[in-house]
Structures are given as C-alpha cells and as structure tokens.
Amino acid sequence: MSGDAAVRTHADNPGIAILKQRFGDRASTAESVREHHGRGEGWFPTMPPDLVIYAHTTEEVAEIVTVCAEYRIPVIPFGTGTSLEGHVSALHGGVTVDLSQMDAVLSVNTEDLDCRVQAGVTRKQLNEHIRDTGLFFPIDPGANASLGGMASTRASGTNAVRYGTMRENVLGLTVVTADGRIVKTGGRARKSAAGYDLTRLFVGSEGTLGIITEVQLRLYGIPESISSAVCQFPDLESAVNTVILTIQSGIPVARIELLDEVQMAACIAYSKLEGFEPAVTMFFEFHGTEASVDEQAAQVQAISTDFGGSAFTWAKLAEDRTVLWEARHNAFYAALAAAPGKKGLATDACVPISKLADCILETKQDVTDTGVFAPIVGHVGDGNFHLCLMFDPDDPEDLARAKGIVERLNHRAIAFGGTCTGEHGIGYGKMSYLTAEHGEAVSLMRDIKKAFDPNNIMNPGKIVSI
Known part of the structure; x- marks a missing residue:
C-alpha cells in the first residue's frame, strides 16, 4: 500500500488469510465486530477494518505488524474506542489490532512512584489496582480510556492544571514499529539526556508511527x-x-x-x-x-x-x-439527552490563559448567532475548553452550520496563540488545521512519518497525509 488514497478493502489480501489462520478465534471478520471497531465516539461515519485481531502480548502485535508490512495491509490500533477525531476509523480497510485484552499491570514501584502497564489497562483499572498503596494516577480525560490510547493521543483532562498531561507523565514505552521491531524508549529515571527523546515522539503520534503496547507511568501520593x-x-x-x-x-x-x-x-x-x-x-x-x-x-x-x-x-x-x-x-451524554434525535460534534481548543476570556466569549457569540445548540464546558485552568455541537444527522445544512463554528473556533484559537486541539488530537478530523497552526513544521512531521513508516501502513490518513 502506498499513499492515503489507497484501496478501501484488503479482504482478499493473502495476509488477511494468514492472520486469520494464525489467531483463530481471536481474529474476527464478523460484521458487528468490524463495525464496532470502525468508529470512536466522534460524529464520523463508521469505516470498518477487514479484520479485527485481539492481541495478548507485545510479541503478538509484532507478529501481526510483520505480516501486514509484508503484504502492505494497513494497521489500526484500538483501545476502548473513546477517541473523538476519527482516530480508529479504518479509512483504507486493513487490520485493527484490539489491545483491550492486554490489560495487565506489570509492575508497581511504590518507592519510586512509578508503574508499568500493558496498553489495554484503563485509568480506572490502574487506580483500583494501586488504591491500597496510597498512590494514584491523576490523568483523567473523563472516559475510562485505555492508557495506551491515552498515550497515543497525548490525553489530558480535569487534573491537568496541577498534574500535567500524558506528555509529562509517561516515562517510557514499548512500541512495535512499522517493520515489526519491538522498541523500548525512555526508562524509570526521572530525567535523561541520552539520545533523541523517542518517548515524546510516540506520545501523541496516534498510531501513525507505531503501536504502543506498554507504558511506564508516573504515580502520585493520594493527597491528605x-x-x-x-x-x-x-x-x-x-x-x-x-x-x-x-x-x-x-x-x-x-x-x-x-x-x-x-x-x-x-x-x-x-x-x-x-x-x-x-x-x-x-x-x-x-x-x-x-x-x-x-x-x-x-x-x-x-x-x-x-x-x-x-x-x-x-x-x-x-x-x-x-x-x-x-x-x-x-x-x-447530558448534552445528547438535552437534544433528542441529534448527534454531537465534540471539539476542543486551547489558548494562553490571558486570551481565554476573549476566545470563549467570541465563541459563545458565534454559537448564539448561528443558532446551534452547543453547550460549552472546559478544563479552563489550562486554557482548554470544549464545545458539543448538536446537529440533525439527516440535515446536511445543520451539520454544515456546526462545522462552520468548529472551523472558526480553530482559526480563532490559533490566532490567539493557541492550538486547534488541546487534548482531542488530530486524527483525520482536524488535519486541515494542522498547517495553519504549524506551517512548514508539518513537512517535517511528514518526513518523520515516511522515515518511520515508509509504506504508510500505520493508521494511514491520520495527522498528516502522504
């Protein structure tokens, strides 16, 4: 496979048959399973993969990716499916690697305030596991997301104003690269000056550079x-x-x-x-x-x-x-309940704290002028806020009005020195705003993507186009 405009289905690719035979009952082509894995919680249409495989180990993920690399089959990682910008949509078909059964807490180091988990462990599961140690993991995006998915999307949440985001709280990773290599980045030390910071490169890469299978995390003492x-x-x-x-x-x-x-x-x-x-x-x-x-x-x-x-x-x-x-x-869900029959287009932006009032008030006025039902909620301590724009899925003009507000919000936030997404990520939903925010730096992102994934099989069509 080469390029983002590749074929939509790979059902007849010999690599699919090889993987089905290898993983047996853990490899599914059932329509309901594929449909479930073809969308997150965003408004985007369902785009299912050709095959879903439930992996149990890093070595199995490497085996899957190796076959997909040989046969040029797209690979899409899947955690709990709570992402909002189309991250898990199989835009070109391929194989979805479901990591939810990789749910072991591998180690907890209470003296050093860190732990290591498999990617499918959810934040609530981790906090339940370590509750009796007097420690907790503070990153709280609202949904009970998987920690691998949270690292992949550089998630944030309600506690970010004090404890930071996943970027600040991931110490190291185990990643399967596009050619099937298993790579460990970072470590348990609280700082390092050794080589390129690959951990930060993979955090927020949304599965486009590799599949995160294990995460080393900072922990904190439960407050008195x-x-x-x-x-x-x-x-x-x-x-x-x-x-x-x-x-x-x-x-x-x-x-x-x-x-x-x-x-x-x-x-x-x-x-x-x-x-x-x-x-x-x-x-x-x-x-x-x-x-x-x-x-x-x-x-x-x-x-x-x-x-x-x-x-x-x-x-x-x-x-x-x-x-x-x-x-x-x-x-x-409260917003959805308040607008029966409508879907929610959730979006976010983040600006410097000094610009927060101007950005929110201008956005609120835009919502009022447009007449769209769009509640505002936000982690405003770090300048981040969200809109949930409700639209009639059977009315293209209603969707267009909602998209217009999103477009104006993104450009407004960027003009204020902010970002088009504080924590939702880019996926394919916000790709068009990346150049407006980063300019020529996007070409460097594209070069990195090509270097790590020359055949463009890793979650193709997300973040940058090839």
Missing part, C-alpha cells in the same frame, strides 16, 4: 485532604476572569472546570443535581494538607466573590465529590 466546591456566576466573563486571576495568583488548584448555563441545565436534568441553578458554573477541587486545602479554597472563594460568584457549595465527603465529578464527566 481533598475538597471540592461549586460556584455559580452571573455570566461567562465573570467566571472566566475568576479562572484567570486564580491561575495568575499561583493558587495550586487541582481542577477548575467551567460549564456554561446551557451545559449546566443539561447536567442538572441528566445527573439529577439538586440545589443548583441553570447558570454559568465553576467546579473546583483542591488537593494537599488540610490546612493548605482550606487556604486555597478561601483564596478562590474570595476571588470568586469579587467577580460576582455566589452559591459557593462545599463537598468534602468522597461520595459528595463523586456526584459532582460524575456529573461533569457525563456532560457529553
């Missing part, structure tokens, strides 16, 4: 005290200015989440939140000692009050915090 708070505001500008001043004041909040009045109304209805108005709302969480948490909370409450915040409600009990954060994580 955790407290959450909810505050409601008269308008978006007041809420966003609260965020900006909180960050500029150096208050080490763990989470700052924004829900506009549309999203809050949807969450109240869907998650049965009691005691709140359908108004612009901020969710805060504070980690540390009991004294430091109380101090952080008091500072944020004072800032919020100065900007007109009210109904400052505390949640120190774990069960009360769970209710709040489950409601936040279910925001996408």
Whole structure:
C-alpha cells in the first residue's frame, strides 16, 4: 500500500488469510465486530477494518505488524474506542489490532512512584489496582480510556492544571514499529539526556508511527485532604476572569472546570443535581494538607466573590465529590439527552490563559448567532475548553452550520496563540488545521512519518497525509 488514497478493502489480501489462520478465534471478520471497531465516539461515519485481531502480548502485535508490512495491509490500533477525531476509523480497510485484552499491570514501584502497564489497562483499572498503596494516577480525560490510547493521543483532562498531561507523565514505552521491531524508549529515571527523546515522539503520534503496547507511568501520593466546591456566576466573563486571576495568583488548584448555563441545565436534568441553578458554573477541587486545602479554597472563594460568584457549595465527603465529578464527566451524554434525535460534534481548543476570556466569549457569540445548540464546558485552568455541537444527522445544512463554528473556533484559537486541539488530537478530523497552526513544521512531521513508516501502513490518513 502506498499513499492515503489507497484501496478501501484488503479482504482478499493473502495476509488477511494468514492472520486469520494464525489467531483463530481471536481474529474476527464478523460484521458487528468490524463495525464496532470502525468508529470512536466522534460524529464520523463508521469505516470498518477487514479484520479485527485481539492481541495478548507485545510479541503478538509484532507478529501481526510483520505480516501486514509484508503484504502492505494497513494497521489500526484500538483501545476502548473513546477517541473523538476519527482516530480508529479504518479509512483504507486493513487490520485493527484490539489491545483491550492486554490489560495487565506489570509492575508497581511504590518507592519510586512509578508503574508499568500493558496498553489495554484503563485509568480506572490502574487506580483500583494501586488504591491500597496510597498512590494514584491523576490523568483523567473523563472516559475510562485505555492508557495506551491515552498515550497515543497525548490525553489530558480535569487534573491537568496541577498534574500535567500524558506528555509529562509517561516515562517510557514499548512500541512495535512499522517493520515489526519491538522498541523500548525512555526508562524509570526521572530525567535523561541520552539520545533523541523517542518517548515524546510516540506520545501523541496516534498510531501513525507505531503501536504502543506498554507504558511506564508516573504515580502520585493520594493527597491528605481533598475538597471540592461549586460556584455559580452571573455570566461567562465573570467566571472566566475568576479562572484567570486564580491561575495568575499561583493558587495550586487541582481542577477548575467551567460549564456554561446551557451545559449546566443539561447536567442538572441528566445527573439529577439538586440545589443548583441553570447558570454559568465553576467546579473546583483542591488537593494537599488540610490546612493548605482550606487556604486555597478561601483564596478562590474570595476571588470568586469579587467577580460576582455566589452559591459557593462545599463537598468534602468522597461520595459528595463523586456526584459532582460524575456529573461533569457525563456532560457529553447530558448534552445528547438535552437534544433528542441529534448527534454531537465534540471539539476542543486551547489558548494562553490571558486570551481565554476573549476566545470563549467570541465563541459563545458565534454559537448564539448561528443558532446551534452547543453547550460549552472546559478544563479552563489550562486554557482548554470544549464545545458539543448538536446537529440533525439527516440535515446536511445543520451539520454544515456546526462545522462552520468548529472551523472558526480553530482559526480563532490559533490566532490567539493557541492550538486547534488541546487534548482531542488530530486524527483525520482536524488535519486541515494542522498547517495553519504549524506551517512548514508539518513537512517535517511528514518526513518523520515516511522515515518511520515508509509504506504508510500505520493508521494511514491520520495527522498528516502522504
């Protein structure tokens, strides 16, 4: 196979028959299995592979890729299927390698605050496994995504303002390259000056350079005290200015989440939140000692009050915090429930914190002017926010209106010195904005892709076109 415009099906390729015979019951051509693996949670149409194989070891992944390399068959990695920009779509058919059964926690080093997991381990599974050690893994994109998928898409989430993203928390990887080699990158040391930083190259590569099969991760001590708070505001500008001043004041909040009045109304209805108005709302969480948490909370409450915040409600009990954060994580499903019969086009952008108010307010005005139902929610502590644009799948004009908002948001964020995607990734949904953001650097990305994958079999048609 060569080029992104290659054939759509490889069902008759001899390599498919070889892999079916080799993996037996773990190799499926059933239509339902293929359809399930042909789309993520985004709005994109289903594009199924020709074959799905459930791998159990790194060596099996290498064996699959070696056959696919010989017969020029596309290879698409699949974790839990929660990606949003078409990452798992088999644009040219081929073989999907499902890593969900590679779900072993291989080692936990409590003294060094790190662990190693197979790629199919989910973030909730890891935290359940290490709960009794007094440690936790903080990256929380909302969905119970696989850690290999999170590394592949450079995932982020609600805790990023304090703990960073997958980029900062992956110490090393095991990767199967396009020619079937098994490569280990990085290590357990907290820093290294040895050679090219291949770990950072594979993190965020979305399966286009290789398949991540194991991940070495940083862990953190569970805070002595955790407290959450909810505050409601008269308008978006007041809420966003609260965020900006909180960050500029150096208050080490763990989470700052924004829900506009549309999203809050949807969450109240869907998650049965009691005691709140359908108004612009901020969710805060504070980690540390009991004294430091109380101090952080008091500072944020004072800032919020100065900007007109009210109904400052505390949640120190774990069960009360769970209710709040489950409601936040279910925001996408709440938006879907609020617009029956419609689909959701989810998108995100990220800007420098000083530009956050301008970007959100201009976007909100665009949504209002266009008349699309599009709740706003975001991890605004690091300048990242999301839109879920609801559209009628049977109305091309409705979809076009939603896409127009996305296009304007992406170019607006880039013009503000930001990015077209803070955490969703590029996939094939945002490829058209990559050059606007990175310019000539995209040609270097294309050269890297060609060097690592000269036959363009690794998740072809994603990030850069060949």
